[in-house]
Amino acid sequence: MDFKNKKVLITxxxxxxxxxxxxxxxxKGAKVGINYRNNTNEAKKTLAELSGKGHHLFQYDVSKKEETKALVEDFVAHYGSIDILVNNAGVSIFHDIDEVDFDHWTLAWENTYKTNLFAAANTSYWAAQAMMKSGGGHIVNVSSRGAFRGEPTKPAYGSSKAALNAMSQSLAKKLAPYKIYVGVVAPGFTETEMAAVTLTPAERENLLRESPFKRMAQPEEVAHAILFLASDKAAYSSGTIIDVNGASYLRS
Structure with missing residues (x-):
């Protein structure tokens, strides 16, 4: 997969x-726009680790609809166009229906949807406007196995990811005539810095038992699927949802 000089925005x-x-x-030679909300130190560290030149930081809160427009406009002003959008920003909030009060319950739903669905929808809207003018592009949305198996302690999370899948497939049909291709990657639990901090030993052990591989996904494995869907050779796979969950959840 060759992405030389492709302009990529990742939320x-x-x-x-x-x-x-x-x-x-x-x-792979792309010029990458790193979007983040407030962790400037981590963003700068990531920027410093990227290969090649021409990468840039974009600090915007994509859960706010006005900032999605500003983000894409800033990106296009900086690079001249946008070739690939990866909607990766997401939140996961516990809100067990038998434990939380109504205010906690409704706030969890509102905040989850603002980031997991509305942010992706709004950023996709502005990116699609730019891509239609420039002759096409790719949009890849990061979903979750929770969209299919259910999330009993985080129902808003599972619901938002299921809605993200439906939105992605609708856009894949609508945007195909403009040569804009839309795909989805649905990871299982992934071995990230957040997982290392938040998981108890018992929770980690339970997660490891879910997959016959007896491990969680590595972030690089999820990234590989994202790059495939963002490649020109994956154009006819538009509308596809790729599971990256180590056979921990299989859907028919």
């Missing part, structure tokens, strides 16, 4: 899957 890319994806694109 939520200061660490984790976003960082691994940024590094993978940079190694």
């Amino acid at each position: 939520g890319s200061s660490r984790g899957i976003g960082k691994a994806t940024a590094m993978a694109f940079a190694k």
